[in-house]
Amino acid sequence: MIDDLTRIDVNLLVALHVLIEEANVTRAAARIGCSQPAMSQKLKRLRDALGDPLLVRHRRGMVPTERASALAGPLAEALRALNGVIASTPDFDPASARALVRIGARTGPLSFFPALLARVARRAPGITLTCLHAIGEVDPADRLADGEYDLIVQPRRAGGKSAITRTSEERIDESLYARRLMTTRWLCVVRPDHPDIQGTLDLDRFCAVGHILTSPRGDAYGLVDRTLEGMGRRRHVAAVTQDFMLSWHLAVTTDLLLTTNQMVAYHMQPSAPGQLLPPPVEMPRGDTVMLWHVRSHEDPLHRWLRSQLAEVCAELMSAYATVTI
Secondary structure, eight states, X not given: OHHHHTTSOHHHHHHHXXXXXXXXXXXXXXXXXXOHHHHHHXXXXXXXXXXXXXXXEETTEEEEOHHHHHHHHHHHHHHHHHHXXXXXXXXXXXXXXXXXXXXXXXXXXXXXXXXXXXXXHHHOTTEEEEEEEOOSOOOHHHHHHTTSOSEEEEEEETTSTTOOOOSSOEEOSXXXXXXXXXXXXXXXXXOTTOSSOSSOOOHHHHHHSXXXXXXXXXXXXXXXXXXXXXXXXXXXXXXXXXXXXXXXXXXXXXXOEEEEEHHHHHHHTTTSOOXXXXXXXXXXXXXXXXXXXGGGTTOHHHHHHHHHHHHHHHHHHHHHTTOOO
């Protein structure tokens, strides 16, 4: 079937449809917005391609041949179907949608995933969400392009390379879009009865105490270390984990100190309370962003899901702001 279509310019089929209906080259030309000579040329090409005169002269003008008459109905139906394929995308109905959406999260899926899952379950019960913990360095362009993930949620530091600056959609390169979802403050946590830290934390004590570092890659060097290095200071990292929940529990049950953010504190403090303190160093802003590929940018389902995630994160950020130190 496709091979047959390669023998003819599909645009000519529109001309044929109008010629059959009008049985007049001049009126057909006016109807599709071309000149009469141009329409005559289209008719000639159609005759050559189909091996039939299609329209023949009659005393009342022109009439379709038997071949053209036989083509009229199927051709009109085919053009209606083709128009439906390329017409504007119909309105998206979450309630009737059926889909699997894969979300890759480098850190902190506990922050957004339960709330997003609850919202989607209420509004679009046919959508299944998969949250994959993306350990280590994530190459967003490759993983989004090949469909491994539909969305990636990860930290992004303001002031870093290609930092995302707006809470609206922005294109950050030829294949990726981004949106900043949340910005949270940093804080320190130690156990309530810490022997060396009670109520205040200065830079000397901060550098002297043992630290816990949450690192997706397992590195013993992170944002705090880079910040201290710029000040000519160092800290001692005594423990490294890949899980912020484990890091929190270590902080509230040992003499080690954890530098984390309001999001972690909001979720962990009620069940495992610690002593919350402001860091004695000025930390770069902690942003959480979502990234998606240009291939899904205009997809109605994905646009809807991104809007739901953005709304969820806006609500969460208001809740996180209630964490006081």
